Amino acid sequence: MEAPFFRFYRPCPALQPFVSNYMLMHVQLNPLLPRVANPYPTNPEQCLFFYARDAVEVFNYAHEKESTSPPSIIVGPQVARVNLRMGYDQLTIKVGFQPGGLFRLFGMPMWQLLDYSIDSSELAGREISRINEQLRELNDYQQMISLVEKYLLSKVAALKNDAHAVDKVAQLMLQSHTRPFSLDWLASEACLSARQFERKFLERIGMSPKLFMRVVRFAQAYRLKNQQPNLDWQDIVYRCGYYDQTHLIKDFRLFAQVTPTMLLKEDAQAPIKLFPGSPF
Structure with a gap:
């Protein structure tokens, strides 16, 4: 092999x-x-x-x-x-x-x-x-x-769909996962009403802005623990903008179906180390 x-x-x-x-x-x-x-x-x-x-x-x-x-x-x-x-x-x-x-x-x-x-x-x-x-x-x-x-x-x-301000706002949300954005502020950055912004966000990103921010924060917490296994969970709570460890566990149960500790155990038993997301 x-x-x-x-x-x-x-x-x-x-x-x-x-x-x-x-x-x-x-x-x-x-x-x-x-x-x-x-x-x-x-x-x-x-x-x-x-x-x-x-x-x-x-x-x-x-x-x-x-x-x-x-x-x-x-x-x-x-x-x-x-x-x-x-x-x-x-x-x-x-x-x-x-x-x-x-x-x-x-x-x-x-x-x-x-x-x-x-x-x-x-x-x-x-x-x-x-x-x-x-x-x-x-x-x-x-x-x-x-x-x-x-x-x-x-x-x-052969492109037919132009770039939109919503795409740039979503990129900002990816890069600023610890910052609590309000819907009105995000909509204003895209020069849209809150209702128009949510509709465009669903079309181009596929979920609500609020849910997207939760996914981004969870993914960052999971990646951070993978990259720094010795990092304490309380440090991850702080760095990723969670209110407390209970909220972090709640997101892990929603997005990974298990607790943080159980997910890391499954990762350790897997034959291939997967790296979701981008390193750039």
């Missing part, structure tokens, strides 16, 4: 208003051992995934249903946790979008994708099918990223 490969890539400048990052992971697991599920709690990033080798089995807690993923999926806004059972030869390419980027490139209202993933070919047709076929033939990781990037650049060239 080859050594595991894991790397994040920055998109080219022309795609940076739409795409936050690419991630490529290639892991070969021992076929004599049973496949173990990886917990994947909610995070605010919307994604396009390609599975260039083995398929992934996904258990969705929102729908209490397990399914086998197609070769490429679009993942919209997520509130519910999923469990991912990787194949023995797992080569995953993730495109992580900027707020509003997935809506702009594919045109589907994001609220329709809340806690759902769909076969990418349903939105992109044979184009995506051809990309899947080409990825299966490639062995060079950089060529894989270049192929996906070339496809996304073709989507930008």
Whole structure:
């Protein structure tokens, strides 16, 4: 078996208003051992995934249903946790979008994708099918990223949905997860009434601004503990803007279905370390 490969890539400048990052992971697991599920709690990033080798089995807690993923999926806004059972030869390419980027490139209202993933070919047709076929033939990781990037650049060239102030406000919310924004203030930053802002936010981000802020804060707390395992939970409460530890546990139960301690235990038992979100 080859050594595991894991790397994040920055998109080219022309795609940076739409795409936050690419991630490529290639892991070969021992076929004599049973496949173990990886917990994947909610995070605010919307994604396009390609599975260039083995398929992934996904258990969705929102729908209490397990399914086998197609070769490429679009993942919209997520509130519910999923469990991912990787194949023995797992080569995953993730495109992580900027707020509003997935809506702009594919045109589907994001609220329709809340806690759902769909076969990418349903939105992109044979184009995506051809990309899947080409990825299966490639062995060079950089060529894989270049192929996906070339496809996304073709989507930008045919773009019909312009950038909107709501996208910039959502980006601000991502970067300022500890700051308690009021709906009226957020709406004023987008030059909209509160009602117009909520409607546009649902269309482009897929959930209410209040729920989005909770997802952002939870994802930051989870990432912080993963990056600094020795950090005390009370420090995480303070750094991530929680009122107290009870509120943090409440969010973990909602977005991860378990307590913080239990989620870390599941992470430790998983065969692959997953990194939701972007390092950039």
